[in-house]
Amino acid sequence: xxxEERQLPGDGTLAAAFRCPQCGRAVGxxxxxxxxxxxxxxxxxxxxxxxxxxxxxxxxxxxxxxxxDAFEDGEEETGKGKGPIPAWSxxxxxxxxxxxxxxxxxxxxxxxxxxxxxxIGEITPAVMDNARSELGLEGM
Amino acid sequence: xxxNIRTYHELxxxxxxxxxxxxxxxxxxxxxxxxxxxxxxxxxxxxxxVGKSFATAGLARAMAxxxxxxxxxxxxxxxxxxxxxxxxxxxxxxxxxNAIEPAVSAEGVRCFSMGLLLQDGRPLGFRGPQAESHxxxxxxxxxxxxxFLADVAWGALDRLLVDLPPGIQRFxxxxxxxxxxxAVVTVTIPTAESGAAVRRAMQFARECGAExxxxxxxxxxxxxxxxxGEELASEFGVPLLARIPWHPTPDVWEGVAGRL
Numbered sequence: 001x002x003x004e005e006r007q008l009p010g011d012g013t014l015a016a017a018f019r020c021p022q023c024g025r026a027v028g029x030x031x032x033x034x035x036x037x038x039x040x041x042x043x044x045x046x047x048x049x050x051x052x053x054x055x056x057x058x059x060x061x062x063x064x065x066x067x068x069d070a071f072e073d074g075e076e077e078t079g080k081g082k083g084p085i086p087a088w089s090x091x092x093x094x095x096x097x098x099x100x101x102x103x104x105x106x107x108x109x110x111x112x113x114x115x116x117x118x119x120i121g122e123i124t125p126a127v128m129d130n131a132r133s134e135l136g137l138e139g140m
Numbered sequence: 141x142x143x144n145i146r147t148y149h150e151l152x153x154x155x156x157x158x159x160x161x162x163x164x165x166x167x168x169x170x171x172x173x174x175x176x177x178x179x180x181x182x183x184x185x186x187x188x189x190v191g192k193s194f195a196t197a198g199l200a201r202a203m204a205x206x207x208x209x210x211x212x213x214x215x216x217x218x219x220x221x222x223x224x225x226x227x228x229x230x231x232x233x234x235x236x237x238n239a240i241e242p243a244v245s246a247e248g249v250r251c252f253s254m255g256l257l258l259q260d261g262r263p264l265g266f267r268g269p270q271a272e273s274h275x276x277x278x279x280x281x282x283x284x285x286x287x288f289l290a291d292v293a294w295g296a297l298d299r300l301l302v303d304l305p306p307g308i309q310r311f312x313x314x315x316x317x318x319x320x321x322x323a324v325v326t327v328t329i330p331t332a333e334s335g336a337a338v339r340r341a342m343q344f345a346r347e348c349g350a351e352x353x354x355x356x357x358x359x360x361x362x363x364x365x366x367x368x369g370e371e372l373a374s375e376f377g378v379p380l381l382a383r384i385p386w387h388p389t390p391d392v393w394e395g396v397a398g399r400l
């Protein structure tokens with residue numbers, strides 16, 4: 001069976017599809033919020049990951065009582081992908097601004113890396129949705 | 141017609157999730173980050189209120205004053221006290237070369253702690269389903285320990301002291317994460333009750349393959365009576381490193397630090 005697709009609808013659940021390359025049979029994996037949380041707590045991703053781990057990725061993504069000024073991400077948040085530095089659409093900036101500052105720098109870097117790796121010149125909410133689904137960024 | 145269900149071990153294609161590989165990568169990252177650390181020493185007691193954090197900070201400061209490179213990982217995520225004991229200023233953590241820079245005390249002790257990240261007065265809260273949160277919370281705290289080990293730029297250290305919370309769970313996680321079990325310095329107060337709890341922790345550490353460096357008996361000239369430190373040291377065949385009074389002078393810690 002080959003991993004085919006992963007979806008994170010944002011309600012704590014996860015859906016993944018796998019398909020047999022020989023017979024074409026497909027099976028789905030659905031996890032409830034508790035199961036999703038337990039796997040996420042291990043710091044691993046169903047379906048694998050294509051991006052390098054970010055420093056304190058789990059802590060920054062999961063802690064809800066962190067200080068707004070706990071991290072000074074600096075220039076790292078612009079990302080280090082292959083392509084040019086992407087622009088952020090006003091809608092994407094607005095959405096990013098809603099991310100808690102505790103994790104915002106890391107999230108911004110992940111999206112920027114995603115866009116640069118794919119030669120995407122402008123990050124829009126649609127690009128963010130695609131990245132979220134492809135990279136398994138539940139809640140980001 | 142019966143379904144032709146294939147089970148996990150009948151899968152014939154590579155597992156793209158690669159969960160064992162992801163775990164192995166996590167462990168490798170810990171080992172690589174700690175490659176420059178001479179020795180990881182866990183400060184352990186198995187119970188609360190004996191002064192583990194106080195002793196850990198005193199030992200780290202003494203090491204730094206003696207010219208040794210020392211770091212403290214505050215593994216008490218729910219009651220972090222090390223930043224205050226090291227007199228660290230509140231400041232943002234800086235990201236550099238894919239790692240977080242540790243805070244550094246005026247004496248040169250490198251430190252990382254949940255206390256540097258949390259809002260004042262707020263408990264450590266995690267995102268996730270709150271009902272039955274005990275199912276995942278300890279796993280998440282173990283992941284936090286892994287990231288504090290692997291993602292902080294500890295650099296070259298003679299000693300990395302790990303200040304453990306009460307109990308043995310965090311020590312077990314530390315053993316699981318490190319390439320080899322940490323050395324252990326045990327802290328107790330003089331009472332028989334403390335000795336009974338600390339004995340279990342020392343036995344557990346020994347069963348995990350950890351080297352017991354010795355016992356520090358804390359708070360010896362106050363209201364507590366007993367000889368728990370001496371008895372534990374004798375029982376386990378390890379040195380009683382020091383008997384620490386309520387108001388120790390720096391030289392008391394320096395005497396112990398040199399033996400770790």
